[in-house]
Amino acid sequence: MPPPPPLPPPSLPGELLEEIFLRLPPDEPACLVRASLSSKFWLGLLSGPRFRGRYHDHHGAPPMLGFLRGFWLEGCHRREKGPVPRFTSTAKFGARIPDDEWDHSDYSAWDCRHGRVLLGDAYSCELLVWDPMTGCRRGVDWPNLVDDSRGVAVLCAMRGCDHRTCHAAPFQVVFVGVEMGEDEDVDDCAAFACVSLPETGDWSKPCPPSDQWGEPCPLLHLPAEAFIEPIPPVLIEEALHFMIQSLKDDSEEILKYDFSSNSLSLIGAPIQDREIVSSSILMAMEDGSLGYAYVNGSTLYLWSRLMDSNGVASWSQRTIINLMNLLPIQNPVERITVVGSVEGGDVVFVTTVLGIYEINVDSQRWKKLGKRENLDAVIPYMSFYNRQERVMPGDVVH
Known part of the structure; x- marks a missing residue:
């Protein structure tokens, strides 16, 4: 048997x-x-x-599945081989880049947030929002406004969203620009802001007032010859923060756009002596505060803007890291540049002659992400992997 x-x-x-x-x-x-x-x-x-x-x-918080290289210098990204934008995976994740004429475009990465990447082409004045998880794309018309420098951001437009799996939710693009006065003898420089409508992609009007949009965002006068630095902004609660610099006196300040009040304001940077700052970035710290990181020689300094018991915000120095003792740097005069951060993660990205490095400023643990390049920013892509979203057709438009 x-x-x-x-x-x-x-x-x-x-x-x-x-x-x-x-x-x-x-x-x-x-x-x-x-x-x-x-x-x-x-x-x-x-x-x-x-x-x-x-x-x-x-x-x-969602993990970093990869990063994009930000190029704003004229012609820099055009020398790159392969499709633009360049996405480098830091995990076993492959971004969905459609195999069509987009591969031969001149788009470069300008911002990334809530699972979406904002691409722009300043030459053709085009904006494109791309989801690396699904491959979905949607074009956004450039606002019909005159601007001498600009900062652009993308973010989820769904109220109450935890931004962990919101790929199919509506999004908004925020456009903050700086325009100079027409009279060259007068130092007249002002910032404006407009926001895209999630359903149509139309833009709010900074001026004149519109019944459809309500009161516009008031213009904000800036220091003479000011421009927005070509680095992605950081989002803290309901406000975006952009770094601005004045060519006239080489000063640096922070331009804040508040969604709740639809207003622009200025925040002074913690370091006013630009001669000791070789590179600097803004950070959205893990505790929800605004951070400012800069490199002087081979030392990384981190400041945090905290609120006291009286509701008054001020800068305090948080961390000083000697990068010569931390990273495999052999030449003491080697140039070190801070080129990005992770929102809410206390993580910064720096470049040296040897490569691109990710550094956790709390634990001071680091890892190498890639070879050194003449890039302006490292833009992290943060998202949870969702198999159901992954199988969506790549040509679907949000």
């Missing part, structure tokens, strides 16, 4: 499987993908809303 067939291996209950899967690292999405392919039961468990919600809550 033949032996009885072997019994199937005991299966773990769904609750215990969830606890195991919750421990899979979010910056290695291939782990979840392989697990979901094991069985229909595991696929249903991992793609269900219950597990996705628990997974995001367990890991907190």
